[in-house]
Amino acid sequence: MKRAGQYVFHSFDGGVSCSGELLKVENSSELALEIEGKRIARGAGMSFSAASFDNGTTSIDVRGLKRIVFLDTTSRTVKVEAGVSIGRLLDFLLANGFSLPVLPGYPTITIGGCIAANAHGKNPLKDSTILDRVETFLLHHVDIGEIEVSRSTNSELFDLTVGGCGLTGTILSVTLRVSPVSNRWARVSVEPIYDLCQLPGLLTNSEGNDFVVSWHDFNQTGGRFGSGFIEKGKIIPSSSNSNLSSSQELILPVKEEHRIDSIMTLRAESRGQNFPTLWSHLTLVGAMNSVYTSIQSWRCGSHRLERIEDCIFPNKNLRDLYFHGFGKRGLFEHQIILVKDAFPEYVERVRWWLSRNELPITMASGKGFSGETRYLRFSKDGICFALDFPRCEQGQRFLSYLDGLVMKLGAIPNIFKDSRLPPEVVAKTYPDYELFRKRLKEFDPKGRYGSELSARLEL
Numbered sequence: 465m466k467r468a469g470q471y472v473f474h475s476f477d478g479g480v481s482c483s484g485e486l487l488k489v490e491n492s493s494e495l496a497l498e499i500e501g502k503r504i505a506r507g508a509g510m511s512f513s514a515a516s517f518d519n520g521t522t523s524i525d526v527r528g529l530k531r532i533v534f535l536d537t538t539s540r541t542v543k544v545e546a547g548v549s550i551g552r553l554l555d556f557l558l559a560n561g562f563s564l565p566v567l568p569g570y571p572t573i574t575i576g577g578c579i580a581a582n583a584h585g586k587n588p589l590k591d592s593t594i595l596d597r598v599e600t601f602l603l604h605h606v607d608i609g610e611i612e613v614s615r616s617t618n619s620e621l622f623d624l625t626v627g628g629c630g631l632t633g634t635i636l637s638v639t640l641r642v643s644p645v646s647n648r649w650a651r652v653s654v655e656p657i658y659d660l661c662q663l664p665g666l667l668t669n670s671e672g673n674d675f676v677v678s679w680h681d682f683n684q685t686g687g688r689f690g691s692g693f694i695e696k697g698k699i700i701p702s703s704s705n706s707n708l709s710s711s712q713e714l715i716l717p718v719k720e721e722h723r724i725d726s727i728m729t730l731r732a733e734s735r736g737q738n739f740p741t742l743w744s745h746l747t748l749v750g751a752m753n754s755v756y757t758s759i760q761s762w763r764c765g766s767h768r769l770e771r772i773e774d775c776i777f778p779n780k781n782l783r784d785l786y787f788h789g790f791g792k793r794g795l796f797e798h799q800i801i802l803v804k805d806a807f808p809e810y811v812e813r814v815r816w817w818l819s820r821n822e823l824p825i826t827m828a829s830g831k832g833f834s835g836e837t838r839y840l841r842f843s844k845d846g847i848c849f850a851l852d853f854p855r856c857e858q859g860q861r862f863l864s865y866l867d868g869l870v871m872k873l874g875a876i877p878n879i880f881k882d883s884r885l886p887p888e889v890v891a892k893t894y895p896d897y898e899l900f901r902k903r904l905k906e907f908d909p910k911g912r913y914g915s916e917l918s919a920r921l922e923l
């Protein structure tokens with residue numbers, strides 16, 4: 465174990481900075497160490513909100529727990545330590561004829577972080593969230609020790625931990641259900657969307673695809689507001705059955721550094737460093753959207769082949785540049801799920817606000833979603849919609865307006881995507897908010913785990 469000492473942590477959106485201690489663990493026995501005050505597990509630190517640190521709290525960096533323990537091709541399960549990055553896991557799975565369709569869109573994110581945030585992937589309408597993929601995990605709680613957790617053993621703890629913000633303890637390893645793929649390629653197509661209110665129908669009709677994401681231009685006015693594209697990808701079925709039998713030798717993972725490290729690779733600490741702030745200017749954002757619109761228009765009506773990993777982690781270099789373009793000050797991200805019937809009113813009210821206020825919307829994107837809202841898990845049947853904009857006073861005002869809208873329309877906000885989300889909004893929108901607090905208190909009466917997020921949301 466390495467004590468990295470006092471450290472200044474930043475949320476990925478640039479909104480929260482705290483000073484705490486950083487401990488880097490390399491094996492689970494190191495977690496028994498006496499620590500004063502609260503502690504919290506930390507993966508890659510890629511949450512937009514301050515979920516893995518707080519002032520005076522010890523953050524336990526678990527990325528040293530990075531073994532891929534086994535892949536059982538018969539039961540179609542993989543066991544990994546919690547600090548394994550999803551980029552490395554995906555490389556390993558694809559090399560061995562499998563995939564995991566619920567991975568979030570950036571390769572440095574860890575499996576432990578995905579479970580604590582109940583992450584979703586590129587078609588949550590078809591695949592829901594990582595909850596559906598978790599078979600068992602090993603959890604360490606400082607007062608209890610190691611606990612084996614599954615849907616049948618310690619089922620209440622299972623429910624509290626998946627999407628539980630790291631507040632029940634440190635996940636050490638996890639066994640996940642994986643899907644066989646006989647090909648490393650997907651056929652991708654793009655279609656235009658002229659009317660944003662058509663989106664719910666288009667997403668439902670695309671359910672059979674493995675990757676479905678829409679993009680919209682919110683800086684257009686009049687009838688073109690929200691026009692955009694829906695991009696769909698389907699993994700190509702192979703005629704030859706190339707799945708492995710369990711007796712075949714597995715291909716070892718590639719080295720993580722070879723795959724994801726570049727000068728621009730995003731880290732909360734370095735996002736925007738040495739970069740001018742680009743995206744606070746309406747004209748620059750307009751130009752960026754025009755370029756993207758031209759590229760996508762050109763792609764419409766034809767198919768292209770893309771590697772599965774490029775569908776899961778699309779345009780990594782461009783996205784690095786995009787996030788750095790917010791500069792040190794950072795960005796706001798608002799992500800919600802709302803029922804389909806409420807979507808037209810959401811669109812109309814957002815359009816109304818933006819027509820009266822000058823704020824560049826740098827990204828607007830939708831996905832279909834299926835799942836149950838339990839405790840604080842970001843999961844619900846409906847439309848998942850996200851907006852990015854620069855961190856500025858006008859953006860702050862827009863978010864306050866969106867808070868009211870989210871409560872009015874019965875939507876749920878993603879607590880990992882918005883570092884300023886007020887507790888009243890979460891209490892009002894998540895039906896199990898009080899129940900989560902109560903059950904957490906019963907499990908961990910001393911409140912040994914905590915973060916800025918859990919303090920702000922009064923968990």
Ligand SMILES: Cc1cc2nc3c(=O)[nH]c(=O)nc-3n(C[C@H](O)[C@H](O)[C@H](O)COP(=O)(O)OP(=O)(O)OC[C@H]3O[C@@H](n4cnc5c(N)ncnc54)[C@H](O)[C@@H]3O)c2cc1C
Nearest residue numbers: 507508509510511568569574576577580583584629630635
């Ligand atoms: C560019 C980008 C794209 C993204 N795309 C998506 C997306 O498509 N879908 C989606 O759902 N999310 C997405 N996210 C959000 C991201 O998946 C979550 O915030 C995730 O929790 C980050 O994981 P991390 O390893 O960085 O964890 P951290 O940010 O370090 O921690 C997040 C939470 O996980 C807990 N945690 C971490 N490791 C453990 C552990 N071993 N045991 C217990 N708790 C632990 C922490 O305590 C904390 O509460 C994206 C984020 C970025 C920056």
